[in-house]
Amino acid sequence: MALDIKEYNTTVQPTWCAGCGNFAIHVALKKSLIELNISPSETFISFDIGCNGNGADTVGTYGFKGLHGRSIALATGAHLANRKFTVFADIGDGGCFHEGVDHLINAIKSNYDMTILIHNNQNFALTTGQATVTTPKGKKMYAQPHGSPERNLDIDNFILNLHPTFFAKAYSGDPIQLTEIIKEAVKHKGCSVINISQSCPTYNKEMTPQWFNENILKTNTITEYDNQSFDQAKELLNTANTTKKIYTGIIYQDTTIPTFYDNLESRKGILSELTEEVKEYNIKNLLKYTNS
Ligand SMILES: Cc1ncc(C[n+]2csc(CCOP(=O)(O)OP(=O)(O)O)c2C)c(N)n1
Numbered sequence: 001m002a003l004d005i006k007e008y009n010t011t012v013q014p015t016w017c018a019g020c021g022n023f024a025i026h027v028a029l030k031k032s033l034i035e036l037n038i039s040p041s042e043t044f045i046s047f048d049i050g051c052n053g054n055g056a057d058t059v060g061t062y063g064f065k066g067l068h069g070r071s072i073a074l075a076t077g078a079h080l081a082n083r084k085f086t087v088f089a090d091i092g093d094g095g096c097f098h099e100g101v102d103h104l105i106n107a108i109k110s111n112y113d114m115t116i117l118i119h120n121n122q123n124f125a126l127t128t129g130q131a132t133v134t135t136p137k138g139k140k141m142y143a144q145p146h147g148s149p150e151r152n153l154d155i156d157n158f159i160l161n162l163h164p165t166f167f168a169k170a171y172s173g174d175p176i177q178l179t180e181i182i183k184e185a186v187k188h189k190g191c192s193v194i195n196i197s198q199s200c201p202t203y204n205k206e207m208t209p210q211w212f213n214e215n216i217l218k219t220n221t222i223t224e225y226d227n228q229s230f231d232q233a234k235e236l237l238n239t240a241n242t243t244k245k246i247y248t249g250i251i252y253q254d255t256t257i258p259t260f261y262d263n264l265e266s267r268k269g270i271l272s273e274l275t276e277e278v279k280e281y282n283i284k285n286l287l288k289y290t291n292s
Protein backbone atom coordinates (compact mmCIF):
# COMPACT_ATOMS: atom_id res chain seq x y z
CA MET A 1 0.00 0.00 0.00
CA ALA A 2 1.24 3.49 -0.83
CA LEU A 3 2.61 5.50 2.07
CA ASP A 4 0.81 8.70 3.11
CA ILE A 5 2.45 11.87 4.46
CA LYS A 6 0.15 11.69 7.51
CA GLU A 7 2.07 8.61 8.65
CA TYR A 8 5.22 10.75 9.01
CA ASN A 9 3.46 13.40 11.11
CA THR A 10 2.62 13.39 14.80
CA THR A 11 -0.29 15.34 16.25
CA VAL A 12 2.10 18.11 17.39
CA GLN A 13 2.02 21.32 15.36
CA PRO A 14 5.29 23.10 14.45
CA THR A 15 5.99 26.35 16.32
CA TRP A 16 8.11 28.00 13.60
CA CYS A 17 7.41 31.58 12.47
CA ALA A 18 5.18 32.14 9.45
CA GLY A 19 7.30 31.87 6.30
CA CYS A 20 10.10 29.89 7.98
CA GLY A 21 11.97 27.63 5.55
CA ASN A 22 11.99 24.76 8.04
CA PHE A 23 8.39 23.86 7.08
CA ALA A 24 9.37 23.14 3.47
CA ILE A 25 12.55 21.26 4.44
CA HIS A 26 10.56 18.80 6.53
CA VAL A 27 7.88 18.43 3.83
CA ALA A 28 10.62 17.64 1.28
CA LEU A 29 12.18 15.15 3.70
CA LYS A 30 8.87 13.32 4.18
CA LYS A 31 8.01 13.47 0.46
CA SER A 32 11.37 11.96 -0.47
CA LEU A 33 10.81 9.07 1.97
CA ILE A 34 7.34 8.44 0.54
CA GLU A 35 8.69 8.41 -3.01
CA LEU A 36 11.48 6.02 -1.98
CA ASN A 37 8.89 3.86 -0.20
CA ILE A 38 10.76 4.09 3.12
CA SER A 39 8.29 3.96 6.01
CA PRO A 40 8.57 5.98 9.26
CA SER A 41 9.43 2.75 11.12
CA GLU A 42 12.46 2.27 8.85
CA THR A 43 13.74 5.82 9.40
CA PHE A 44 15.85 7.38 12.15
CA ILE A 45 16.39 11.14 12.39
CA SER A 46 18.58 12.86 14.96
CA PHE A 47 17.65 16.45 15.72
CA ASP A 48 19.79 19.30 17.01
CA ILE A 49 19.09 22.19 19.36
CA GLY A 50 17.86 25.25 17.50
CA CYS A 51 14.80 26.29 15.51
CA ASN A 52 15.64 23.43 13.10
CA GLY A 53 15.43 20.90 15.96
CA ASN A 54 12.16 22.34 17.20
CA GLY A 55 10.49 20.26 14.51
CA ALA A 56 11.59 17.03 16.23
CA ASP A 57 8.31 16.21 17.94
CA THR A 58 6.30 16.87 14.76
CA VAL A 59 7.99 14.03 12.82
CA GLY A 60 6.62 10.51 13.32
CA THR A 61 9.78 8.51 12.54
CA TYR A 62 12.22 7.09 15.08
CA GLY A 63 14.36 9.94 16.35
CA PHE A 64 16.45 11.48 19.08
CA LYS A 65 16.96 15.09 20.02
CA GLY A 66 20.34 15.59 21.64
CA LEU A 67 22.69 18.35 22.71
CA HIS A 68 23.54 21.31 20.51
CA GLY A 69 26.01 20.35 17.76
CA ARG A 70 25.77 16.61 18.40
CA SER A 71 23.14 15.53 15.90
CA ILE A 72 25.71 14.09 13.45
CA ALA A 73 27.35 12.07 16.24
CA LEU A 74 23.94 10.68 17.28
CA ALA A 75 23.07 9.75 13.71
CA THR A 76 26.45 8.02 13.39
CA GLY A 77 25.72 5.88 16.47
CA ALA A 78 22.28 4.94 15.16
CA HIS A 79 23.70 4.02 11.76
CA LEU A 80 26.54 1.92 13.19
CA ALA A 81 24.13 0.04 15.47
CA ASN A 82 21.62 -0.83 12.78
CA ARG A 83 22.19 -0.42 9.05
CA LYS A 84 18.63 -1.45 8.28
CA PHE A 85 17.56 2.10 9.11
CA THR A 86 17.71 5.07 6.76
CA VAL A 87 19.51 7.61 8.91
CA PHE A 88 19.43 11.42 8.81
CA ALA A 89 21.16 14.09 10.89
CA ASP A 90 19.08 17.29 10.95
CA ILE A 91 21.15 20.27 12.07
CA GLY A 92 21.44 24.08 11.85
CA ASP A 93 24.41 26.07 10.54
CA GLY A 94 25.31 27.03 14.11
CA GLY A 95 25.28 23.45 15.41
CA CYS A 96 27.04 22.11 12.32
CA PHE A 97 29.84 24.67 11.87
CA HIS A 98 30.48 25.69 15.51
CA GLU A 99 30.00 23.07 18.25
CA GLY A 100 29.53 20.17 15.81
CA VAL A 101 32.13 20.85 13.13
CA ASP A 102 34.35 17.97 14.30
CA HIS A 103 31.46 15.55 13.77
CA LEU A 104 30.90 16.86 10.24
CA ILE A 105 34.57 16.36 9.38
CA ASN A 106 34.66 12.84 10.82
CA ALA A 107 31.39 11.75 9.21
CA ILE A 108 32.76 12.82 5.83
CA LYS A 109 36.14 11.17 6.47
CA SER A 110 34.57 7.89 7.65
CA ASN A 111 31.94 8.00 4.88
CA TYR A 112 29.15 6.74 7.15
CA ASP A 113 26.12 5.83 5.07
CA MET A 114 23.74 8.60 6.17
CA THR A 115 22.38 11.98 5.09
CA ILE A 116 23.16 15.30 6.78
CA LEU A 117 20.56 18.06 6.27
CA ILE A 118 22.01 21.46 7.16
CA HIS A 119 19.30 24.08 7.78
CA ASN A 120 21.51 27.06 6.92
CA ASN A 121 19.74 30.29 7.83
CA GLN A 122 23.05 32.11 8.41
CA ASN A 123 22.37 32.76 12.09
CA PHE A 124 21.81 31.29 15.55
CA ALA A 125 18.06 31.78 15.22
CA LEU A 126 16.69 30.16 18.37
CA THR A 127 18.85 32.43 20.54
CA THR A 128 17.56 35.52 18.66
CA GLY A 129 19.77 35.83 15.63
CA GLN A 130 23.45 36.09 16.52
CA ALA A 131 26.09 35.77 13.78
CA THR A 132 27.44 32.33 12.88
CA VAL A 133 30.45 31.50 10.69
CA THR A 134 28.06 31.54 7.70
CA THR A 135 26.92 35.14 8.33
CA PRO A 136 28.31 37.56 5.73
CA LYS A 137 30.56 40.41 6.86
CA GLY A 138 28.69 43.63 7.57
CA LYS A 139 25.31 41.99 7.99
CA LYS A 140 23.30 43.83 10.64
CA MET A 141 22.28 41.44 13.39
CA TYR A 142 20.02 41.80 16.42
CA ALA A 143 23.06 42.09 18.72
CA GLN A 144 25.30 43.79 16.14
CA PRO A 145 23.32 46.75 14.78
CA HIS A 146 26.43 48.11 13.03
CA GLY A 147 26.97 44.87 11.17
CA SER A 148 28.93 41.70 11.84
CA PRO A 149 32.64 42.68 11.88
CA GLU A 150 34.00 39.23 11.00
CA ARG A 151 35.23 38.35 7.51
CA ASN A 152 33.45 35.88 5.24
CA LEU A 153 34.30 32.18 5.32
CA ASP A 154 33.75 29.97 2.30
CA ILE A 155 31.81 27.12 3.89
CA ASP A 156 31.00 25.34 0.61
CA ASN A 157 34.66 25.14 -0.41
CA PHE A 158 35.48 24.00 3.12
CA ILE A 159 33.05 21.08 2.73
CA LEU A 160 34.15 20.28 -0.82
CA ASN A 161 37.83 20.27 0.18
CA LEU A 162 37.06 17.44 2.62
CA HIS A 163 36.18 15.38 -0.48
CA PRO A 164 32.68 14.34 0.62
CA THR A 165 31.31 11.47 -1.46
CA PHE A 166 28.06 13.41 -1.94
CA PHE A 167 27.68 17.19 -1.61
CA ALA A 168 24.62 19.14 -2.68
CA LYS A 169 23.21 22.61 -2.17
CA ALA A 170 19.52 23.40 -2.04
CA TYR A 171 17.02 26.10 -1.11
CA SER A 172 14.04 25.72 1.23
CA GLY A 173 11.89 27.72 -1.22
CA ASP A 174 12.30 24.97 -3.81
CA PRO A 175 11.05 21.84 -2.03
CA ILE A 176 10.55 20.03 -5.35
CA GLN A 177 14.27 20.23 -6.18
CA LEU A 178 15.14 19.52 -2.52
CA THR A 179 12.99 16.35 -2.59
CA GLU A 180 14.88 15.08 -5.64
CA ILE A 181 18.23 15.88 -4.01
CA ILE A 182 17.29 14.12 -0.75
CA LYS A 183 16.22 11.04 -2.73
CA GLU A 184 19.60 10.92 -4.48
CA ALA A 185 21.37 11.49 -1.15
CA VAL A 186 19.54 8.57 0.48
CA LYS A 187 20.28 6.31 -2.50
CA HIS A 188 23.97 7.29 -2.37
CA LYS A 189 26.13 4.75 -0.52
CA GLY A 190 28.08 6.98 1.86
CA CYS A 191 27.91 10.27 3.72
CA SER A 192 25.66 12.76 1.92
CA VAL A 193 25.87 16.41 2.92
CA ILE A 194 23.15 18.87 1.83
CA ASN A 195 23.74 22.54 2.62
CA ILE A 196 20.24 24.04 2.43
CA SER A 197 19.81 27.82 2.24
CA GLN A 198 16.92 28.20 4.65
CA SER A 199 14.67 31.26 4.76
CA CYS A 200 14.49 32.92 8.18
CA PRO A 201 12.19 35.92 7.76
CA THR A 202 12.62 36.85 11.43
CA TYR A 203 16.42 37.19 11.69
CA ASN A 204 17.62 37.08 8.08
CA LYS A 205 15.28 39.63 6.58
CA GLU A 206 17.42 40.61 3.58
CA MET A 207 17.34 37.10 2.09
CA THR A 208 13.72 37.26 0.97
CA PRO A 209 12.13 34.80 -1.49
CA GLN A 210 12.63 37.48 -4.17
CA TRP A 211 16.34 37.77 -3.27
CA PHE A 212 16.75 34.00 -3.54
CA ASN A 213 14.90 33.89 -6.86
CA GLU A 214 17.28 36.50 -8.26
CA ASN A 215 20.44 34.84 -6.93
CA ILE A 216 19.93 31.10 -7.33
CA LEU A 217 21.11 29.15 -10.35
CA LYS A 218 20.57 25.42 -10.78
CA THR A 219 23.48 23.18 -11.72
CA ASN A 220 21.32 21.21 -14.15
CA THR A 221 20.93 24.35 -16.28
CA ILE A 222 24.72 24.48 -16.85
CA THR A 223 25.54 22.75 -20.10
CA GLU A 224 27.74 19.71 -19.61
CA TYR A 225 28.26 20.24 -15.87
CA ASP A 226 29.75 16.98 -14.61
CA ASN A 227 29.19 16.59 -10.87
CA GLN A 228 31.52 13.55 -10.81
CA SER A 229 34.41 15.91 -11.59
CA PHE A 230 36.07 17.43 -8.53
CA ASP A 231 37.75 20.09 -10.67
CA GLN A 232 34.44 21.20 -12.17
CA ALA A 233 32.85 21.31 -8.70
CA LYS A 234 35.71 23.54 -7.47
CA GLU A 235 35.39 25.79 -10.48
CA LEU A 236 31.63 26.07 -9.92
CA LEU A 237 32.05 27.12 -6.29
CA ASN A 238 34.76 29.62 -7.26
CA THR A 239 32.42 31.09 -9.88
CA ALA A 240 29.69 31.28 -7.25
CA ASN A 241 32.06 33.29 -5.05
CA THR A 242 33.00 35.74 -7.79
CA THR A 243 29.49 36.22 -9.11
CA LYS A 244 27.88 36.14 -5.61
CA LYS A 245 25.36 33.57 -6.82
CA ILE A 246 24.17 30.38 -5.14
CA TYR A 247 24.27 27.18 -7.19
CA THR A 248 21.79 24.50 -6.15
CA GLY A 249 21.85 20.85 -7.17
CA ILE A 250 24.30 18.00 -6.69
CA ILE A 251 27.65 19.79 -6.67
CA TYR A 252 29.84 16.71 -6.34
CA GLN A 253 29.45 12.94 -6.09
CA ASP A 254 32.03 10.18 -5.89
CA THR A 255 30.64 6.64 -6.00
CA THR A 256 34.04 4.93 -5.93
CA ILE A 257 34.85 5.36 -2.22
CA PRO A 258 33.68 2.51 0.07
CA THR A 259 31.55 3.25 3.11
CA PHE A 260 32.89 2.90 6.67
CA TYR A 261 31.25 -0.51 7.15
CA ASP A 262 32.48 -1.77 3.77
CA ASN A 263 36.04 -1.02 4.94
CA LEU A 264 35.69 -2.58 8.39
CA GLU A 265 37.64 -5.88 8.47
CA SER A 266 36.00 -7.09 11.70
CA ARG A 267 32.52 -6.85 10.15
CA LYS A 268 33.28 -8.40 6.78
CA GLY A 269 30.84 -11.18 5.91
CA ILE A 270 28.64 -10.47 8.97
CA LEU A 271 25.07 -9.79 7.91
CA SER A 272 23.49 -9.26 11.33
CA GLU A 273 23.26 -5.84 13.02
CA LEU A 274 24.76 -4.87 16.38
CA THR A 275 21.26 -4.27 17.76
CA GLU A 276 20.46 -7.94 17.02
CA GLU A 277 23.77 -9.30 18.32
CA VAL A 278 23.55 -7.52 21.66
CA LYS A 279 20.43 -9.57 22.47
CA GLU A 280 22.53 -12.75 22.50
CA TYR A 281 24.42 -11.66 25.61
CA ASN A 282 22.92 -11.89 29.07
CA ILE A 283 24.16 -8.78 30.87
CA LYS A 284 21.86 -9.27 33.88
CA ASN A 285 24.71 -10.20 36.23
CA LEU A 286 26.77 -7.20 35.21
CA LEU A 287 23.92 -4.92 36.19
CA LYS A 288 23.40 -6.51 39.64
CA TYR A 289 24.03 -4.05 42.47
CA THR A 290 26.47 -5.26 45.06
CA ASN A 291 27.77 -3.43 48.14
CA SER A 292 30.38 -6.02 49.08
C1 LIG B 1 26.36 23.44 23.93
C2 LIG B 1 25.39 24.56 23.71
N1 LIG B 1 25.84 25.74 23.25
C3 LIG B 1 24.97 26.75 23.04
C4 LIG B 1 23.64 26.58 23.28
C5 LIG B 1 22.69 27.73 23.06
N2 LIG B 1 21.96 27.61 21.82
C6 LIG B 1 20.76 26.99 21.76
S1 LIG B 1 20.06 27.08 20.24
C7 LIG B 1 21.37 27.94 19.67
C8 LIG B 1 21.36 28.46 18.26
C9 LIG B 1 21.27 27.39 17.25
O1 LIG B 1 21.63 27.90 15.98
P1 LIG B 1 21.59 26.94 14.74
O2 LIG B 1 22.27 25.67 15.05
O3 LIG B 1 22.04 27.70 13.55
O4 LIG B 1 20.03 26.60 14.63
P2 LIG B 1 18.81 27.58 14.28
O5 LIG B 1 18.22 28.01 15.59
O6 LIG B 1 19.34 28.71 13.48
O7 LIG B 1 17.90 26.70 13.50
C10 LIG B 1 22.35 28.15 20.64
C11 LIG B 1 23.62 28.87 20.44
C12 LIG B 1 23.20 25.32 23.74
N3 LIG B 1 21.90 25.06 23.95
N4 LIG B 1 24.09 24.34 23.95
Ligand code: SF4
Pocket residue numbers: 015016017019020021022051052121125126199200201202203
Ligand atom coordinates in the same frame (compact mmCIF):
# COMPACT_ATOMS: atom_id res chain seq x y z
S1 SF4 C 1 13.45 32.56 13.95
FE1 SF4 C 1 13.90 32.07 11.81
S2 SF4 C 1 14.54 29.92 11.81
FE2 SF4 C 1 13.51 30.32 13.76
S3 SF4 C 1 11.39 29.70 13.44
FE3 SF4 C 1 11.51 31.90 13.04
S4 SF4 C 1 11.88 32.08 10.84
FE4 SF4 C 1 12.34 29.96 11.42
Ligand SMILES: [Mg+2]
Pocket residue numbers: 050092093094119120121122123124125132
Ligand atom coordinates in the same frame (compact mmCIF):
# COMPACT_ATOMS: atom_id res chain seq x y z
MG1 LIG D 1 21.00 28.74 12.11
